[in-house]
Amino acid sequence: MADSLPKSEDRGQGSGRPLFEDLPLRPGDPAFSAWGLWGSEDEIGALNLLTPEVIKAAAQQVSEGIVVTLNLPLHWPLDSLNPRRKALVHNIIEKGFANDDEIYMNTQTSSQWDGLRHYPYQGCSLFYNGTVQADIAGEKASNRLGIQNIAKRGICGRGVLLDWRSWVLRNGIQYSPFSPHIIPLRELKEVAKEQNISFQKGDILLIRSGWTEEYQKLTRAQKTKLAEREVASFVGIDGDVEMVKWHWDNAFAAVATDTIGYEVMPFSRSANGMSIHEIFLSGWGMPIGELWDLEELAKVCQKLGRWTFFLTSVPLNLENGIASPPNAMATF
Template sequence: MRWKHRPEGANWGDFGPDDQLGRLNLITPERVRAAAAEIRAGHTFCLSLPLDFPGGNALNARRNPPRLRPTFRDGAAYVNFPLAKLEPGAVDVLSDDQVLLSLQYSTQWDALAHVGALFDADGDGIAERVYYNGYRPNQDIVGPVDYPEAAAFADHPCGHEHSHAHALGIERVAEHGVQGRGVMVDLAEYHGREFRTIGYDDLMRVLEADAVEVEPGDILVLRTGFAEMVLEMQRQPDAHALHHSCCALDGRDARLLQWITDSGIAALAADNYAVERYPARPAPDPAPRLPLHHHCLFKLGLPLGELWYLRELAAWLRTQRRTRFFLTAPPLRLPGALGSPVTPVATV
């Protein structure tokens, strides 16, 4: 077993000693069948921003917009390429491209390997780096070797460029499939674009006002209006305006975190940048700087979606006095990736 002690409030081991799915295990065939009953009108809604939004890297200096370019053969670019150049008599014209893409630049899922913590899982009094269900750096999540405890891996062929999640990679999510019942919580309907940090009480008021029912295995989807601002800025994001507008969850609210645990939701997605308010409210050290990520990804194995686009879906649901829909949102099946772009589709 990879751990002797699990974090307080964690579900490590509850789905098996080698589990890599976490709360997605709650999306069972029975829950998928129940979710399919939400399809009544047959309308579909795309819940993704264009994947070259927000534009630039003002929101995160590490993440750059996608760069499309042709594929090449013998120096020839395969866009508008007349195959007759290689095969006389051919009438085909070929276009084929490739992309350099930051996987969490735009509408995305976080893999469970995205956020770990310093935690004494071995019970030896020393906190070590560890991820959901006790998976470890360098052994399970491989990356550049730049930490003292990784000296033994200094000659590893990964060098300083390679990264690969042998465990908890996004392909685990893709293989299970993300298809189930989405439940809309429209915070923007009540708070507009007010800069507001949403705790348990605020969330419960919106759930009550809209008669929102949440059941185990549901995927909770939060609209704050943030992605709508991003779209309006037309790839020229105003980082100051964005970071001082709209709702975000209070990751320091213990009652909110406990509700996430008790609700049985399988995943949580929002249209804002990190789901939670960042930076979080101050807390005595040691403490996570991304407490909601810590609670969801590290403790519960609960995937987080960010920068989803929800305006049209939310408006349609409100006119129909509905909050539930059938959601299909598989990430890329890219082995070893720490996150993935996604184009979610809501069917109502």
């Protein structure tokens, strides 16, 4: 923690983290930000929670030897759900004596990590720890906050799946994943209670919304129509302050989901006018995973009667990268 900040013990919290009510940590910083918590030059944010001790404890999740990959095919969804983002292009190159291939892809399509360069505080255009747009792109750009920082470190820790999708179906709640249906905090808490989950510092939280399951049921024409909508509207978590506080208090290292934006889309911006993307990515330096394949994971969790596992992810080691396929898997 930066020398200018009071120690957590002085704040009445023995976990080594400031209280949510103490955010932002420094006068003048954006609301809810934790800039300086890991030092002013830090570039990995909440991933600092994945200490050797946390990783060693998480490795104890491996007992059955079952591996579940969490990545959708790179060409999936079939059409980009944002008209400004190109869908995957894959070319096979015949060389006579061998074959090569090449791909073009926007890293914001298919399964992904949103990195710390992706979405700044909209009111001031500042990224994590005060990084400015000129550091991201342009003649004076640096490699600050690039996805290579996460790739070189890797992400591994205890993953926790909240299978909200199964819970709402059992409780007869009707909704469409392709509408701005809000997942409220009280329902996430009910799922965690039913699954007998006790969160631990450094957990990687996964939330299953049913988006992927329902998308697989669509016809080709329906998928095209979905991609052509003028306004992207999808299921996601509530964006209010109570939800933000819950994430901070549980000290998650990263979060991911099977839907498009993790939070409901369009963004509700109900946390003092800000979105969760702003606070998580640029306030806390916490990666957000989107469009992960959680279907097989949910089946294995249900079969084993456990919702925690050892999660590993190695993003692309792309200097200055904004986002990346997660290359993630769960091991039981």
